[in-house]
Amino acid sequence: MKARVTVMLKDGVLDPQGEAVRHALGALGFSGVTGVRQGKVIELDLAPGTERDEVERMCEALLANTVIERYEIEMG
Amino acid sequence: MKARVTVMLKDGVLDPQGEAVRHALGALGFSGVTGVRQGKVIELDLAPGTERDEVERMCEALLANTVIERYEIEMG
Numbered sequence: 062m063k064a065r066v067t068v069m070l071k072d073g074v075l076d077p078q079g080e081a082v083r084h085a086l087g088a089l090g091f092s093g094v095t096g097v098r099q100g101k102v103i104e105l106d107l108a109p110g111t112e113r114d115e116v117e118r119m120c121e122a123l124l125a126n127t128v129i130e131r132y133e134i135e136m137g
Numbered sequence: 138m139k140a141r142v143t144v145m146l147k148d149g150v151l152d153p154q155g156e157a158v159r160h161a162l163g164a165l166g167f168s169g170v171t172g173v174r175q176g177k178v179i180e181l182d183l184a185p186g187t188e189r190d191e192v193e194r195m196c197e198a199l200l201a202n203t204v205i206e207r208y209e210i211e212m213g
Contacts, residue, residue: 067178082179082199091195093184102143102178103158108169115167122165123158 065135068125069100141211144201145176
């Protein structure tokens with residue numbers, strides 16, 4: 062089975078990487094882009110029957126820095 | 138309006154970052170993780186009425202390296 066974890070910086074935390082992308086898009090002529098936030102996505106192949114709880118523990122332990130990042134889990 | 142772009146390495150392209158995460162999860166006792174792929178997610182705030190086509194052009198021009206990466210666009 063698979064799970065997808067999306068990790069984004071929390072609102073209010075400066076995102077210089079996203080800001081750099083926004084600036085570069087503007088320089089390329091994409092003028093309608095008013096904001097960019099960049100995060101990471103982690104696709105996990107899991108043993109059958111793995112619970113969402115266990116993926117949550119992975120996020121808390123390693124995948125996200127919960128001081129500055131939030132995460133979403135999609136099981137599927 | 139918003140769009141979310143997910144960029145992953147194509148299948149067959151080595152993903153050392155994902156492999157490092159898999160190894161670290163194993164070391165932390167999460168033994169059921171058989172594979173990990175890591176990618177990036179880019180959330181765009183767009184001017185109202187922006188077409189999916191334009192986001193696709195952003196991906197081709199800047200957001201993804203289409204030689205080794207594939208991308209998915211979700212408008213919403």
